[in-house]
Amino acid sequence: MPKKISTQPISNSAFTDTINIRKSIHPTWNVPIYHGELWTAKQRQGHSLHQISYRACFKPHLVKFFLERFSKTGDIIYDPFMGRGTTPLEAALNDRIPWGSDLNPLASHLVKPRLSPPTQEAVLDRLRNLHLGGKISLSEELLVFYHPQTLTEISNLRSYLLKKEQKNQLDDIDRWIRMVALNRLTGHSPGFFSVYTMPPNQAVSLKSQQRINARRQQTPPYRNITELILRKTKQLLSDCNIKNIAKLNEAATHARFSIADASQPSKLPKGSVDLMITSPPFLNVVDYATDNWLRCWFCHIESHQLKITTPGSLSNWENFISKVFIQLKRILKPGGRIAIEIGEVRKGSLKLDETVAPLGVKNGLILEAIYINDQAFTKTAHCWGVANQKIGTNTNRIVIFKKEE
Secondary structure, eight states, rough: OOOOOOOOOOOGGGGGTEEEEEEEEEETTTTTTEEESSSOOOTSOOOGGGGGOOOOOOHHHHHHHHHHHHTTOEEEEETTTOOHHHHHHHHHHHHHHEEEEESSHHHHHHHHHHSSSOOOOHHHHHHHHHHHSOOOOOOOOGGTTTTTTHHHHHHHHHHHHHHHHOOOOTOOHHHHHHHHTTTTBBBBTTTTTSBOOTTTOOOHHHHHHHHHHHTOOOOOOOOHHHHHHHHHOOOOOOOOOOHHHHHHHHHHHHHHHEEEOOOOOOSSSSSOOOEEEOOOOOOTOHEEEEEEEEHHHHHTOOOGEEEEEESSSSHHHHHHHHHHHHHHHEEEEEEEEEEEEEOEEETTETTHHHHHHHHHHHTOOOOOOOOEEEOOOOOOHHTOOTTTTSSSSSEEEEEEOOOOO
16 A cells, blocks of 8 residues: 555535534545544435435435535536446436446436336326236246235236337336336335345345245235335325426436446546546445346346456455546546545455555545545344444445546
């Protein structure tokens, strides 16, 4: 690790509206470290459209915190690891232009519909006209998750969506229904299509679900998927009003989304992005392809063919991130910033901000500051039996880089 890194200090004026922030100076890099509760740890405090599940996603409050400090109305905001689309959606809600990419094609399925949300009435009308109870061939191994009639309804909906997609006839209502269905496939409450399973941001294997069923002595109950899609639609749209629908629709006309590997040359224009807010895959923590196998099945995506990077060693992870920085620097405008969220792994023994900071500088970026947000664990983490400050990611650690003007 280098002993001296060229830096440019960040203004303290950004913190006049923030309380309980501790400031220190990094002893090696001579940049400010801001440590404290930078945004709320409470659940479901952001806009209701954010309330879909995806593994290892960050909160919309993180995005808004940096949008307010490092961007202005009309700026282009980009996330090369957009996942469920937290950064582009929050950017759109705050009068910015959302761009994003992800190697997982599910990401676009999750974010695009929420930039063009239909009315509840339109969703109800579409679902009423579908014949989801008709006879159809079933993937019987999935009966470990679903009642036979529920699986029939899921399979008919899947068939309808795939046929329309093949004919290039999907509209905003269809895409919305697909997005909601993807987020209701499995979960741990009666609000999901499945019998009780693990939290909804990943699907366990068939054998694991068999063990859960045996341990709990449970069989899948019937779930009416039309009712559940409508219920979730109502929840997602609960904060929508004329003003923010107009913002979303305007943002959608300028949005750019792609399926892309962030470490490979990008088709985005050089010097086009004002601010990037992102979180790359953590070191050997999340297997996005396996976690999303059931969602991939629903969308007819071969999950085993997804080459999503989850490096198993620190050296491989460093090599990947270095390639990412090369591409991000090219896309970033002079004077633009990157806010890259990196947690600690291996029970807190490895803090990846200590690795990312010199990598960014090595690839020609200016290290500007480090933000460390203490967080309480979520409901999902407690479902896994994870205790706060014991296992997993206990803090958000965000490293700020700037491109030379």
